[in-house]
Amino acid sequence: MKRILIVAFAVLLMVPGLLSSAQGGDTLAAVQARGVLNCGVNGQLPGFSGLESDGSFTGFDVDYCHAVAAAVLGDGDAVEFFPLTAPQRFDVLASGEIDLLIRNTTYTVSRDTDLGNNFAPPTFYDGQGFMVRADSGIGSVADLDGASICVGTGTTTELNLADTFAARGINFEPVVFETTDETFAAYDAGRCDAVTTDLSGLASRRTTLGNPSDHNILSEAISKEPLGPVVRHGDDNWYDIVKWTVYATFFAEEAGITSGNVGSFDRSDPEVDRFLGEISTKFGLDAGAFAAAIGAVGNYGEIYDRNVGPLGIAREGGLNASFQNGGLLYAPPFR
Numbered sequence: 001m002k003r004i005l006i007v008a009f010a011v012l013l014m015v016p017g018l019l020s021s022a023q024g025g026d027t028l029a030a031v032q033a034r035g036v037l038n039c040g041v042n043g044q045l046p047g048f049s050g051l052e053s054d055g056s057f058t059g060f061d062v063d064y065c066h067a068v069a070a071a072v073l074g075d076g077d078a079v080e081f082f083p084l085t086a087p088q089r090f091d092v093l094a095s096g097e098i099d100l101l102i103r104n105t106t107y108t109v110s111r112d113t114d115l116g117n118n119f120a121p122p123t124f125y126d127g128q129g130f131m132v133r134a135d136s137g138i139g140s141v142a143d144l145d146g147a148s149i150c151v152g153t154g155t156t157t158e159l160n161l162a163d164t165f166a167a168r169g170i171n172f173e174p175v176v177f178e179t180t181d182e183t184f185a186a187y188d189a190g191r192c193d194a195v196t197t198d199l200s201g202l203a204s205r206r207t208t209l210g211n212p213s214d215h216n217i218l219s220e221a222i223s224k225e226p227l228g229p230v231v232r233h234g235d236d237n238w239y240d241i242v243k244w245t246v247y248a249t250f251f252a253e254e255a256g257i258t259s260g261n262v263g264s265f266d267r268s269d270p271e272v273d274r275f276l277g278e279i280s281t282k283f284g285l286d287a288g289a290f291a292a293a294i295g296a297v298g299n300y301g302e303i304y305d306r307n308v309g310p311l312g313i314a315r316e317g318g319l320n321a322s323f324q325n326g327g328l329l330y331a332p333p334f335r
């Protein structure tokens with residue numbers, strides 16, 4: 001039974017004693033003592049992190065929370081999910097309220113340095129795009145000159161929009177909202193001519209609109225958006241655990257290890273044997289921790305196909321394919 005915790009940031013700051021000891025120290029020890037991983041997600045992005053009617057969370061980002069919990073605690077369901085808005089997410093991570101942020105968050109230099117974060121390897125390579133009504137006559141970014149555009153505040157999306165349109169001499173009216181739900185509800189209600197976010201987010205949220213077929217996603221991307229898990233600076237071992245759990249999902253796919261065969265996979269290859277066994281003890285985890293992660297959620301392909309595939313975002317021939325198939329996903333050696 002998944003344990004779910006929905007917390008507003010304001011409440012977190014008001015309640016004494018909630019700050020984790022992991023804020024300035026050993027996150028692994030804090031998580032293991034607590035017996036649960038606190039994971040920050042979006043909660044409003046079907047396919048990546050959506051809140052279901054039964055109160056559970058599902059999606060691509062959610063599965064990576066489960067993978068880390070399985071590696072660290074031996075129980076992929078030992079997760080409490082914190083749905084966060086874009087403006088909240090980095091403050092909540094810095095406060096120690098969450099151990100891990102996996103909220104369609106773009107890896108940038110300022111976030112990596114000024115905000116005191118460490119980014120694990122990207123789990124999803126994306127780009128910012130636009131969605132418009134099919135009958136609008138808008139077929140390209142250039143056609144958005146003079147348009148009103150709904151956008152989420154506190155995001156690289158908002159900054160990219162301003163920079164790109166200024167550079168191209170395109171005039172627009174920003175219509176800004178704090179949450180994903182507010183942004184797309186406003187667009188669906190006709191309060192703006194277009195809505196912008198990551199292309200994956202557009203595909204996700206189009207499925208929630210009143211008439212999805214009435215909306216087109218423009219083919220042009222105006223940015224690079226490498227999305228992935230984020231942890232605080234200052235705890236190298238925790239960073240290594242999250243980083244190599246991500247790589248574990250890449251390697252498992254490369255090797256043909258799945259959630260169904262991980263317990264019986266042929267270990268005659270020395271690297272596979274290390275991966276499924278003792279290599280995880282280097283991080284202070286039990287032997288077989290990465291095998292537990294794969295057992296909980298599967299390899300990268302399984303995670304993708306289960307969550308992102310139904311959105312209609314093809315993986316074949318894209319950046320999110322394994323390097324074996326021309327993509328960018330590549331695991332360093334487990335040795």
